[in-house]
Amino acid sequence: MPTISTKGLLMPESPIRKLVPYAEQAAKDGKFIYYLNIGQPDIKTPEAALKAVRENDVEILSYSKSEGSGAYRKKLANYFKIHDIDVDSKDIVVTTGASEALLFVFGSIMDPDDEVIISEPFYANYIAFSTASGVKVVPIVSKIEDNFALPSIEAFEKLITPKTKAILICNPGNPTGNLYSKEEIQKLTAIVKKHDLFLIADEVYREFVYDGETHYSIMQEKEIEDHAIMIDSVSKRYSMCGARVGCLVSKNKSVIQTVIKFAQARLSPPTYAQIASEAALDTPRSYFDEVIAEYIGRRDTLISELNKIEGIKVSNPKGAFYCVVELPVKNSDHFAQWLLEEFDVNGETVMVAPAGGFYSTPGLGLNQIRIAYVLKKESLIKAVNILKEALKVYKD
Numbered sequence: 240m241p242t243i244s245t246k247g248l249l250m251p252e253s254p255i256r257k258l259v260p261y262a263e264q265a266a267k268d269g270k271f272i273y274y275l276n277i278g279q280p281d282i283k284t285p286e287a288a289l290k291a292v293r294e295n296d297v298e299i300l301s302y303s304k305s306e307g308s309g310a311y312r313k314k315l316a317n318y319f320k321i322h323d324i325d326v327d328s329k330d331i332v333v334t335t336g337a338s339e340a341l342l343f344v345f346g347s348i349m350d351p352d353d354e355v356i357i358s359e360p361f362y363a364n365y366i367a368f369s370t371a372s373g374v375k376v377v378p379i380v381s382k383i384e385d386n387f388a389l390p391s392i393e394a395f396e397k398l399i400t401p402k403t404k405a406i407l408i409c410n411p412g413n414p415t416g417n418l419y420s421k422e423e424i425q426k427l428t429a430i431v432k433k434h435d436l437f438l439i440a441d442e443v444y445r446e447f448v449y450d451g452e453t454h455y456s457i458m459q460e461k462e463i464e465d466h467a468i469m470i471d472s473v474s475k476r477y478s479m480c481g482a483r484v485g486c487l488v489s490k491n492k493s494v495i496q497t498v499i500k501f502a503q504a505r506l507s508p509p510t511y512a513q514i515a516s517e518a519a520l521d522t523p524r525s526y527f528d529e530v531i532a533e534y535i536g537r538r539d540t541l542i543s544e545l546n547k548i549e550g551i552k553v554s555n556p557k558g559a560f561y562c563v564v565e566l567p568v569k570n571s572d573h574f575a576q577w578l579l580e581e582f583d584v585n586g587e588t589v590m591v592a593p594a595g596g597f598y599s600t601p602g603l604g605l606n607q608i609r610i611a612y613v614l615k616k617e618s619l620i621k622a623v624n625i626l627k628e629a630l631k632v633y634k635d
């Protein structure tokens with residue numbers, strides 16, 4: 240039989256989705272499942288976006304430009320300006336989700352065996368994108384005890400080799416919920432300038448920042464215009480995960496020209512979804528005020544309920560809608576599967592994401608899970624109670 244590639248063998252399974260068959264079986268068996276495993280918000284998509292698709296009179300659903308519709312890119316540039324990010328439409332390439340933007344960046348700036356330093360735990364698909372590009376992820380550990388703050392400059396510098404091409408951050412962080420301060424971004428600025436590296440920032444959770452904090456983008460650091468590449472998406476901002484529209488932003492013209500070659504090879508981003516995304520940009524500020532108030536309420540409920548469980552540690556998320564929880568278990572993969580296969584409270588159970596897949600250092604995160612607070616408060620309270628009861632009887 241013909242064999243598949245080494246790269247194919249190395250592609251990791253998604254730690255978020257790999258438990259799906261067990262969840263499907265549990266649901267078939269009649270269990271009700273609280274899904275805390277995936278960042279699919281239950282928040283309504285803005286009406287303007289849905290209406291733009293419902294009511295448009297497109298007769299030929301044609302390709303758009305490879306770099307994305309001109310009108311959408313112009314409006315996006317205005318949106319960024321409102322967020323103190325001074326970019327032009329020429330600096331933006333529209334992609335099929337942030338996922339494709341990340342793949343294009345990896346392909347555009349790194350050769351096989353080049354290295355990218357990423358603070359772990361990190362969004363698990365970064366491993367998949369780097370594997371697909373033959374790039375090596377070099378992890379730098381951030382700790383739950385420090386609320387996943389940025390590691391020191393010295394720790395970064397120890398990892399920089401002639402193969403290092405970039406540092407990748409996620410701000411606000413998935414899975415940590417961490418928000419990097421302006422000072423932390425400036426530390427990174429100093430490192431990438433000194434060592435002539437790219438700084439890639441995945442800012443798809445930009446809007447979701449709590450406790451009166453503000454988000455500081457790498458694009459606000461003028462000194463590193465040629466180093467900075469920002470990744471963005473409508474998936475979380477407007478609860479439009481299924482639209483599959485993201486973008487990549489950089490002032491570095493060679494980066495944009497190269498990314499456009501990748502974009503040309505896949506022809507264009509989705510046309511209807513760009514219509515929806517453009518309309519979504521008219522979403523009033525009040526929508527975000529309500530959504531953010533909802534997430535703060537959920538976060539506070541979740542963290543206070545979790546803190547009632549003995550023997551666990553919880554990070555204190557300042558942004559996005561995730562938190563990492565350390566449990567008194569040896570293997571959270573097994574625990575998560577057991578919750579679906581063997582445990583319930585009155586016919587209900589929870590699905591969580593084991594955190595091992597968010598680390599690339601073997602053995603780290605095995606006693607941690609990631610919880611996405613994408614459910615209403617009442618459901619979160621019930622879900623945490625199920626976790627609490629489960630930990631009373633679970634044996635490693």
Ligand SMILES: Cc1ncc(COP(=O)(O)O)c(C=O)c1O
Nearest residue numbers: 278336337338362413472474485
């Ligand atoms: C940090 C981060 N980056 C990128 C993505 C992918 O986003 P998209 O749906 O735009 O491809 C996600 C999705 O969960 C994410 O959490």
